Amino acid sequence: MQDAGYDIKVSGCAVFFFFFPTRLHNSSLVQHVLNDQPKGNLKAALFFIQRLDQHRIMAHQDIRIGWIGLGEMGLGMATNLQKHLASHSSHLTVWNRSPGKTESVQALGAQVASSIEDLVSKSNVIFTSLSNDAAVESVYSQLFALASKSQEPLTFVEVSTIHPSVATKNAEQLAAHPQHVYLQCPVFGRPPAAHAAQLVWITSGNPDAIQKLNPYFASMSKSIIDLKTTNVAAASSFKLIGNFFVIGTVELLAEGLNLAEKVPDVHPEAVLQFIETFFPTPSWIGYSKKMAERSTTKEGGFPVTLGLKDVGHMRQLAADNGATLPTADLAHKHLTILKEEGKGDQDWSSLIDVLRETTPSGTRQ
Secondary structure: OEOOOEEEEEEOOEEEEEEOOOOOOOHHHHHHHHHHOOOOOHHHHHHHHHHHHHHHHHHHHHOOEEEEOOOHHHHHHHHHHHHHHHOOOOOEEEEOOOHHHHHHHHOOOOEEOOOHHHHHHOOOEEEEOOOOHHHHHHHHHHHHHHHOOOOOOOEEEEOOOOOHHHHHHHHHHHOOOOOOEEEEOOEEOOHHHHHOOOEEEEEOOOHHHHHHHHHHHHOOEEEEEEOOOOOOHHHHHHHHHHHHHHHHHHHHHHHHHHHHHHOOOOOHHHHHHHHHHHOOOHHHHHHHHHHHOOOOOOOOOOEHHHHHHHHHHHHHHHHHOOOOOHHHHHHHHHHHHHHHOOOOOOEHHHHHHHHHOEOOOOOEO
């Protein structure tokens, strides 16, 4: 059988156990039980498993997790984390600026905090999933003010896409209170991936804190990439680089599909079939279908306004490090046009519409 910290197999009267390096373990407990019980005794095996289960529950009870931010991404992650905690006789405490968004996760057993202060009083690990840098700075100004009065060690896990300088600022502010820990752990994936626990999780910061929280990260993701650095800005930079590949894909698909639409006897269905066969990845298939279907809804995608924020950050990151991003520059131009036309709430794949309406001379139709 498998446990959050152990993989245990009982065969006949022998107990075989395996410890994963990133999971919770207690070798002294294992040694004590094995030394204290006669070999081949099934009763000893059952006693060992029972003690492991008790230890696992105690470990989860020692960690009290709070979650701030239940947007499209945050809600999916918080839902999966709550399910994981509920399976270990624990629960999540959540707070969101719009209280109505807490109902679905509350129905799964999460508790709803009346305020950020209330959440901090009930948590020693706090995740934040927020829309932009300003929201992160606002929330963390409150969190750090409360942390300055707390003797209990607190761990903050920031998962938003923010400029690296904001991550650095947060870490530096919290350094005045060394009992606390700040981790920058952005995620890759669209909202459907968040709801399906199929995100790619990036970790940076204190390695002991990361190892302790890995089982919780795993409950919300399909893969964890540990950057193995205490420099929290590195994770934010990594996220922007990854997002560049995504917006680059969107721009590339928009240009290619727009061309296909204008060429006689080249049918969109055939182009989509080619993409599905030759580039069988979620981003290529998902965005190409949205463009071909002329769907502009941000449902399950990413709005133009937030896309502009991310592209702006990656362009600044490139400038700060002596690099150029011509594709990002072009995408930024197209997204800006959409925003100026009042389409900031549409999915960022809508930038194909700018190309559809642009003549070879560069003028809009």
